[in-house]
Amino acid sequence: MLRKIATDLNVRMKANGVANAPSVDVIVYSLSIIWNTVSITAFSLLIGLFTGEIGRTGLLLIVFATIRLLTGGYHLKSGWLCIFVSTFAMAVMPHIFLSDNWTYILTAVALLSVLIFAPANYDKYARLSPKYYPLLKIVSAALVATNFLFVSDLLAVAFIVQALLLPFKERG
Numbered sequence: 001m002l003r004k005i006a007t008d009l010n011v012r013m014k015a016n017g018v019a020n021a022p023s024v025d026v027i028v029y030s031l032s033i034i035w036n037t038v039s040i041t042a043f044s045l046l047i048g049l050f051t052g053e054i055g056r057t058g059l060l061l062i063v064f065a066t067i068r069l070l071t072g073g074y075h076l077k078s079g080w081l082c083i084f085v086s087t088f089a090m091a092v093m094p095h096i097f098l099s100d101n102w103t104y105i106l107t108a109v110a111l112l113s114v115l116i117f118a119p120a121n122y123d124k125y126a127r128l129s130p131k132y133y134p135l136l137k138i139v140s141a142a143l144v145a146t147n148f149l150f151v152s153d154l155l156a157v158a159f160i161v162q163a164l165l166l167p168f169k170e171r172g
Contacts, residue, residue, distance in 0.1 A: 002028050002031045002032055002035065003024065003028055005027075005031060006024045006025075006027035006028040006031055007024050009027050010022070010023070010024045010027055032079050035079070036079050036082055036083055036086075039083045039087070040061075040082075040083055040086045040087050040090065041061055043083070043087040043091075044057055044060075044061060044086075044087050044090035044091055045057055045058060045061070047087070047090075047091040048091070048094060051091070051094075051095065053094040053095060056094035056154055057090065057091070057094045059154060060090060060093055060094050060154055060157075060158055061090060063154070063155060063158045064090070064093075064158045064161075064162060066143065067140060067143060067144070067158065067159060067162045068162055070118070070119070070136055070139055070140035070143065071114055071117075071118035071119055071120060071136070071140045071162060071163075071166060072118065072119040072120040072121045072122045072126070072166070073120050073121060073162060073165035073166055073168075074120070074121065074165045074166075074168040074169075075121065075124075089161060093154070093157045093158065093161065094154065096153070096157050097153055098153035098156060098157070100151055102153075102156070103147070103151050103152065103153050103156040104148070104151070104156075106156040106157070106159070106160040107144065107145075107147040107148060107155070107156045107159060107160075109160060109163065110144050110156070110159035110160045110162070110163040111141060111144045111145055111159075113163035113164070113166055113167070114137070114140050114141050114144050114159075114163060114166070115137065115141050116166075117163075117166035117167050118136065118137050118140050118141070118166055119133050119136045119137065119140070120165075120166040120167070120168075120169075121168075121169065122136070144159050144163075147159065
């Protein structure tokens with residue numbers, strides 16, 4: 001389905017005089033990223049609505065997307081598997097409530113992981129010069145460290161789940 005849409009878009013771009021129209025493969029890749037993001041967000045919010053945690057789910061989606069963007073991490077090879085696993089995680093995490101002590105502990109572990117491993121696998125998925133990696137590490141560590149002020153169990157859960165994805169290296 002995405003390939004047909006991408007082919008149609010490519011043909012229309014060329015017909016309308018776009019000199020450097022992206023290839024069908026590039027358009028398919030872009031559409032798949034959009035499809036995954038929209039699907040995960042919609043399914044997660046729908047589950048949050050049904051479980052009474054739509055506010056925490058919405059906040060989680062924003063925080064998790066932000067920390068993931070800054071730190072990188074492991075990517076699943078299948079789009080459908082990504083949608084399933086990510087939706088499951090985003091649906092479960094808002095229902096995890098922690099004491100302040102556990103919030104501090106998980107935040108500290110996440111901060112340590114970010115300081116050691118972030119940014120992870122950026123060379124596979126981003127077109128950002130490695131000279132900016134130290135800045136990404138500092139900004140992501142600062143974001144995680146803010147939870148020592150907020151003491152939010154939701155943030156601690158989001159940060160520790162993302163932190164657990166950092167040590168895994170992509171192949172190829």
